[in-house]
Amino acid sequence: MRKNLFNVAAIFTGFATTFSYFFKKKPTIEYPSVKKQHAPRFHGLHELRRYADGKERCIGCELCAIACPANAITVIGAENSPTERHSPGERFAARYEIDELRCIFCGLCEEACPTDAIVLTPRFEMADYRRGAFVYAKDRLLVAPDEGVGTPPDERPNGIPGDLGLVAEKKATVDITAGYEATARGKYLKDHRRGLAG
Amino acid sequence: MNDLINSVPLWLIVLIKSGIVLAVVITTFAYAMLFERKVMGWMQLRPGPNRVGPWGLLQPAADAVKMMFKEDLTPDTADPLIYKLAPFISLICAMGVFAVIPFSESTGGGLWGTGADVNAGILFVFAVGSIGVYGISLAGWSSGSKFPLLGSVRSTAQMISYELAMTMSVIGVLILAGSTSLAAIVHAQQSVWFFIPQIIGFIIYMITAVAETNRAPFDLVEAETELVGGFHTEYSGLRFGLFFIAEYLNMITVSCLATLLFLGGWNAPFGILSGIIPGIVWFLLKAGIFMFFYIWLRTTLPRFRYDRLMDFGWKFLLPVATLNLIITAAVIAYTSKG
Numbered sequence: 001m002r003k004n005l006f007n008v009a010a011i012f013t014g015f016a017t018t019f020s021y022f023f024k025k026k027p028t029i030e031y032p033s034v035k036k037q038h039a040p041r042f043h044g045l046h047e048l049r050r051y052a053d054g055k056e057r058c059i060g061c062e063l064c065a066i067a068c069p070a071n072a073i074t075v076i077g078a079e080n081s082p083t084e085r086h087s088p089g090e091r092f093a094a095r096y097e098i099d100e101l102r103c104i105f106c107g108l109c110e111e112a113c114p115t116d117a118i119v120l121t122p123r124f125e126m127a128d129y130r131r132g133a134f135v136y137a138k139d140r141l142l143v144a145p146d147e148g149v150g151t152p153p154d155e156r157p158n159g160i161p162g163d164l165g166l167v168a169e170k171k172a173t174v175d176i177t178a179g180y181e182a183t184a185r186g187k188y189l190k191d192h193r194r195g196l197a198g
Numbered sequence: 199m200n201d202l203i204n205s206v207p208l209w210l211i212v213l214i215k216s217g218i219v220l221a222v223v224i225t226t227f228a229y230a231m232l233f234e235r236k237v238m239g240w241m242q243l244r245p246g247p248n249r250v251g252p253w254g255l256l257q258p259a260a261d262a263v264k265m266m267f268k269e270d271l272t273p274d275t276a277d278p279l280i281y282k283l284a285p286f287i288s289l290i291c292a293m294g295v296f297a298v299i300p301f302s303e304s305t306g307g308g309l310w311g312t313g314a315d316v317n318a319g320i321l322f323v324f325a326v327g328s329i330g331v332y333g334i335s336l337a338g339w340s341s342g343s344k345f346p347l348l349g350s351v352r353s354t355a356q357m358i359s360y361e362l363a364m365t366m367s368v369i370g371v372l373i374l375a376g377s378t379s380l381a382a383i384v385h386a387q388q389s390v391w392f393f394i395p396q397i398i399g400f401i402i403y404m405i406t407a408v409a410e411t412n413r414a415p416f417d418l419v420e421a422e423t424e425l426v427g428g429f430h431t432e433y434s435g436l437r438f439g440l441f442f443i444a445e446y447l448n449m450i451t452v453s454c455l456a457t458l459l460f461l462g463g464w465n466a467p468f469g470i471l472s473g474i475i476p477g478i479v480w481f482l483l484k485a486g487i488f489m490f491f492y493i494w495l496r497t498t499l500p501r502f503r504y505d506r507l508m509d510f511g512w513k514f515l516l517p518v519a520t521l522n523l524i525i526t527a528a529v530i531a532y533t534s535k536g
């Protein structure tokens with residue numbers, strides 16, 4: 001004990017360490033103003049894609065709802081009529097709702113989907129003041145008609161890409177400087193936010 | 199101009215000066231807090247507060263507003279009168295000390311400071327500072343719950359044992375200066391600053407000053423990892439704020455005292471630019487370096503264990519301080535005998 005109590009050299013080593021840290025570059029990412037670039041396979045908010053001709057990919061098969069381990073997805077399918085075609089097949093999703101508070105962002109819905117309709121985007125800023133606002137229905141999940149087909153799902157090469165950072169640089173859907181808000185879809189989601197915030 | 203100053207009654211001058219010093223000290227407190235959070239942040243590889251205003255410069259204002267609007271709770275088990283009085287004892291003692299601290303040489307109408315060059319200035323500082331301990335002890339005792347009580351018991355023991363060593367370390371300076379007036383002590387340091395002949399006393403003063411202000415690594419009184427918040431666990435809102443202010447004012451006080459007693463007060467180092475740069479700049483610079491040192495200390499060292507704290511105070515600091523005092527006295531007696 002005596003030795004430890006009077007180990008003055010160790011104290012000075014400590015002082016030197018903290019003082020050198022004083023001048024070091026701080027690794028903090030100042031989040032709201034600077035946004036981290038996520039890996040392309042980051043599991044964030046869902047999105048329902050379209051075909052190139054504007055038809056919805058979802059055929060209302062409910063496989064995603066069955067695959068969902070958190071029971072977060074509700075799909076109610078309906079028949080397409082010749083006059084009103086929503087999807088190329090027989091059926092489409094009349095209602096498609098995901099409770100993002102229940103969702104664990106595992107991506108099993110994406111894997112279960114036979115038509116690659118539901119995909120997870122890197123968007124993650126979903127904070128809101130009301131619980132109800134977290135139930136995302138088709139109005140917010142589906143890619144707007146004038147915005148193309150949506151985010152392509154991963155090509156899923158043999159396993160996980162070796163260098164996620166490199167891939168992120170090539171493929172990330174988030175513009176590092178402007179953030180997701182700058183994309184057409186990000187803007188749409190911001191304008192259609194249901195809660196009290198902004 | 200001089201006629202004008204002379205025509206104003208002395209009490210008014212002192213009152214105005216006190217007001218100015220009080221305002222400056224409170225502002226210093228606010229920015230000392232920001233300074234501490236920034237420095238600690240940088241030393242821990244964080245940016246520190248930077249959201250309120252440019253560079254986080256308005257953070258103290260935000261904190262003050264937050265403090266004011268928080269609910270002021272009094273626990274059912276507390277002794278209401280003492281519970282409510284305790285923060286004021288702490289704060290008044292912390293502020294009262296500034297009445298005798300001279301910041302610079304006389305500029306007409308007394309010293310800067312508040313003009314009171316008390317001939318027993320250093321004794322006044324220690325006396326008032328000691329009363330401040332009552333604030334902390336009573337706060338913990340009157341809160342009527344376990345953790346504050348433990349905190350206050352610790353504060354009593356810690357303050358008493360470290361105050362002894364602190365006073366002992368300062369007496370060496372008093373012997374060298376031959377006066378207890380703070381201004382006279384500074385004047386005695388014009389040729390050589392007292393931390394050179396009194397290096398042991400200086401080191402002991404630095405250590406005990408940290409313990410006296412309840413700061414890490416001697417913050418056993420608060421010890422948030424063991425005692426929740428120590429003596430101020432039950433306090434909230436403005437009353438907690440008062441303790442906070444008192445702690446920082448005490449920090450400023452011990453920094454000022456260290457400057458006055460050991461680092462030559464407002465004297466310029468080696469007389470550099472002594473005519474050009476006003477003494478108060480040197481004074482503030484030296485005190486600022488001390489403040490930085492205390493923050494540096496807090497980021498670097500972990501908290502003492504309680505029994506080691508007591509061992510260190512009684513079995514090491516006090517004997518060494520006493521020895522230092524005896525040697526100083528002997529040397530002075532020997533050299534001034536003829």
